[in-house]
Amino acid sequence: MGKRLLLMALVVFIGCKGTSQEEKKETKQETAYKVTKTDAEWRAELTDMQYYVLRKEATENAFSSDLLKNKQKGTYVCAGCGTPVFRSEYKFDSGTGWPSFDREIEGNVAFDVDYKIGVARTEEHCAVCGGHLGHVFNDGPRATTGKRHCINGVALNFIPDGKK
Numbered sequence: 001m002g003k004r005l006l007l008m009a010l011v012v013f014i015g016c017k018g019t020s021q022e023e024k025k026e027t028k029q030e031t032a033y034k035v036t037k038t039d040a041e042w043r044a045e046l047t048d049m050q051y052y053v054l055r056k057e058a059t060e061n062a063f064s065s066d067l068l069k070n071k072q073k074g075t076y077v078c079a080g081c082g083t084p085v086f087r088s089e090y091k092f093d094s095g096t097g098w099p100s101f102d103r104e105i106e107g108n109v110a111f112d113v114d115y116k117i118g119v120a121r122t123e124e125h126c127a128v129c130g131g132h133l134g135h136v137f138n139d140g141p142r143a144t145t146g147k148r149h150c151i152n153g154v155a156l157n158f159i160p161d162g163k164k
Contacts, residue, residue, distance in 0.1 A: 124151075
């Protein structure tokens with residue numbers, strides 16, 4: 001009886017091994033972006049933290065971004081390639097510690113599924129260079145889209161209105 005139970009547990013354990021993360025990485029590597037650079041080029045152009053977040057899909061510490069409290073009008077662009085990804089009028093204070101927006105600039109942000117914490121999350125990245133921006137959740141302002149784009153501030157640069 002004990003051997004059968006052990007065998008059943010082993011079969012269940014082996015059967016639960018997921019490959020979704022491995023498949024996602026293969027898919028992402030096959031995506032052709034308009035802006036492509038070697039790893040060495042990205043490392044040379046980005047700060048260590050920008051590289052870690054944009055290219056290695058990390059997350060900056062909560063409340064560490066200078067952009068968190070930014071109230072100026074303007075455009076948030078990808079720190080990797082300069083593509084406009086969010087507008088200031090869609091920014092709101094979510095209280096989470098990361099800059100949050102209720103919508104993206106359509107066509108400039110791409111989405112994928114991320115299982116890094118064991119559950120499916122909607123990852124978002126720059127549609128032009130593939131840089132990791134953050135994740136989208138369904139707990140945003142109900143009066144608008146209901147979405148919360150929780151974005152790493154280090155993945156963004158801010159351009160005030162009237163400046164190029």
